Structure formats: C-alpha cells, structure tokens
Amino acid sequence: MKKLLSIIITGIMALSLMTGCTGTQEQAAEPQNKLEAVKAAGKLIVGTSADYPPYEFHMVVDGVDTIVGFDIEIAKELAKGLGVELEIKDMAFDAVLAGVGTGMIDLGVAGINPTPEREDAMDFSDVYYKASHTIVVKSENVSQYSTEADLVGKVIGAQTGTLQEGVAQEIEGATVKSLGKVTDLILELKTGKIDAVMLELPVANSYANQNEDLDVADSVVFEKMEGGSSVITAEGETELMAAVNEILAQLIKDGKIDTFVADATMLAEQVAE
Template identity: 50%
Template structure:
C-alpha cells in the first residue's frame, strides 16, 4: 500500500509541475495562475467572506477513506483524512480557523454555489462540466479506479465486456458514475455513499462497483468476501483538486500557494501515509 501511495503522490507532484507549466488535458481545465493578483483588483466576495468571518468553511463527504472519513480520536467521533489535513493547512495559511461540513457528495457543489461552504475538498476530480460553475485549484493528488466484485465472481468478471448485462454500483455525481455509464450493456446503480455501494455488492443488488483504488483497498480489507477484480478502467480526470466559487481567482491563488508548499516539502505525502494507516485500523 505504501508503494502505491508513494507512486500516486509522485504522480501528483508531476501533475502539479505540468499544470504550472501551462499544460492541461481535456478533462482538466486550466486553473488560475499562482502569482498574486494585482493590488488594483478588488478582493473577491469569497475571500472577503472568509477573512471577515475568520473561518474557512470546508464542504466534504466523509465516507471516502483515506481522503476523508469518520474515526474515533481520543474517544470522540472526528472527521479525519488527508483532504482534511490539506484544508487545515489552507486555513492556517489564510490565518483563519477551519469549520467542516459533512454533506452528500452530489450536494457539495450546490452548497458551494449557495455560499454555505467556502471550499470543497472531497476527492474531487476536475471536469469541463464542473468548471462551468466552480474554479479549480492545481491538482494535488492522482489515483486510479478499481472494480470491486464479490470474491465468488473474481474468475468470471475479468473484463469490461464481462460486465455486459450486469449491474454496476457507483457513487452519485462522481467520475466513477460516468465510468460505469460508459460500460456498454451494463445497468448503473447510482448511490449516495461508498458504504451503500459495498452493501449493494454484499446484498447482490449490484455485481460490481467502481471505486477509487485507495478507497477500494480500504473497503476490501474490511470486507473479506469482496475483492478487487482485474478489470481495467480507463483513467480520465482522476486528478484531485479543491474547488471554490466561480470568480474567486484570488482565493485560488492562496489555495495553490498552500498546495505547492505541502507538495514540495513532503508534507502532503506524510498526510497520505498517516491517513492511510489510520483508515486501516
């Protein structure tokens, strides 16, 4: 697992370097430059709200270990994960406190648009459709997709073609849902939480579930009747970004400064390893 995490973090650093050089893929819209905005430009409403309130309100969906999840810390239920640690660093650099709102994933961008959260960090991938309503940070993490199946089906569900006529579970509003919809002849079962996907597999409501690799590994470890199949999902838009309200270029600049710092000095890799270890307890 550690080798996998290190490889993914290395890919993230490489992706950041490409982003900084001005390159982007079809599914990764160009983010705002990381140089400071001109002093003549008024502070955006988003950044002003954060500064005036003295807090950064994070929107996340805490069912996605090791990104964000619930754990008992000193006997208290706490939202933890490497995305949460990233948000703490951003708040610290902004000189404000962090407030966390745990929401369903498919409601996060609406909450951002409505102003009930200031930033979304939730294993979020940049897509052209999402870029119409939000501004993205640079990519800070990259991961692959896995197809989880029941152990009894490991030998028969081995290719995308073998999923024809099958039911694939995926989290609603995610790129995994898009990937499931792209499987020819399959039925897609869209659900709100990762735990719902696992339950659908175990109760035979679904034959397979598309889940991001570190999250899939965490859940398979907890459910020994499930396995990660040999099915390969094409990776598109798998890089992870933070999102802020559209028109908040100055806030993007501040977020990017923090991301660049923690990616460059090894802090982010430390967050990933610690969150992975905690999720495996």
C-alpha cells in the same frame, strides 16, 4: 452669543464630517471577494463527504466520532495558511459540488476530479493527488473480472455525482445504480443487489480491507478516468483559488501530501481491524 452659536455650528459640522468618514471606512471594509470574506469571518468552511477512506472518513478518536483522512489534513493546512479556523461540513458528494455555488461552503475538498461539465459550474485548483480507478466485487467473483468488457450486463454501483458514475453510464449493456454514500453501495454489493462498485484504488482497497467477503479487481482499468483530485471554489473566486494553489504547491513541494496519504491509509486500516 454669536460666538457661541458659531462654535456650536462648527462642532455639528465636524461631527457630520467624522460620521461621514466613519461610514466611508465601514463601506470600504466590506469584503470584496470570498477570500476577504473568509478572512473577515475568521473561519474557512470546507465541505466533504466522509465516506471515502482514506480521503475522508469517520473514526472514533478518544471516544469521539471524528472526521479524518488526508483531505482533512489538507483542509487544515489550507485554513492554517489563510490564518483562520476550520469548520468541516459532512454532506453528500453532490451536495459538496452544489455547496460552493450556493455559498453554503467556501471550499469543497472531497477527492473531486475535474471534468469539463464541472468546470463550467465551478473553479478547480491544481491537482494535488492522482489515483487509478477500479472496482470492488465479491471475493468469490473476483476471477470473473479482468477487463472493462467483463462489466457488460452487470449492475454497477457508483456514488452520485462522481466521475465514476459518468464512466459507468458509458459502459454499453451495463446498468448503473447511483447512491449518495459509498457505504450504502458497499451494503448493496454485499447483499447481492449490485455486482460491482466503481471506486478510486485507495478507496477500493480500504473497503476490501474492511470486508473479508470483498476484493479489488485491480486488473480492470478505466482508461477514460484522468485528472486527479482538486479543491473546488465557486466560479470566479480567483483570489481564493490563487491562495489555495499557493498553499497546495508548498505542501506538494514539502512532501506533506504523500505523508498525509500514508498516514490516512494506516488510519483506514485501523478502522478495518
């Protein structure tokens, strides 16, 4: 009887030890950072603002509304490099900036320019693409704009939360109208409610190609706009950012980003036809 009791006690102790080990293993498996969390989930959630061709925009593909653009191709490569699936969330640009901090998205890929203010609130990858900035105006008025000074006294449209919005606000004597979507700004321009929309040159060209009554005043140069486009993460996610930078560096080295830009520009032109 004592022998049987000893065996039972030994079995209970062994089971307790096994349970304790299992609990320790489960605790150790908890993701310690965003990179581990993404890999554990098997999915990378990327926020974008799909009204910014050729970066990201809507296009009907095989009868289905699809978000395309060179930022989207970059996002696909990031997910592939991390070994996970990709989920794209379309939102307003300022929501993309806020989304990495709240955890709604893992990365923001939306033609985002680094600024000192933004760098205080989020982390930026190495720059993957640079473009100049200009304005879109009505074709009948394009000859009126040759320098930044010609915008004094005008109503300038800019997307909320963008670098362009900040620069427009610094033009003395100009009034700035900010909206969340570029498409809404273009409508305001076409209906005469604003005089110009400030955009990156590839985006400006895309909207001008889509609208016969609009043109790009490409002689207007904004000296204060620098930096280029980067991917953003929540502040302090060094492991995820290191992985992003490694993938971006390889894409740049292989010339893939140039290819993505060229292909996306062609797609944007098809939408305009």
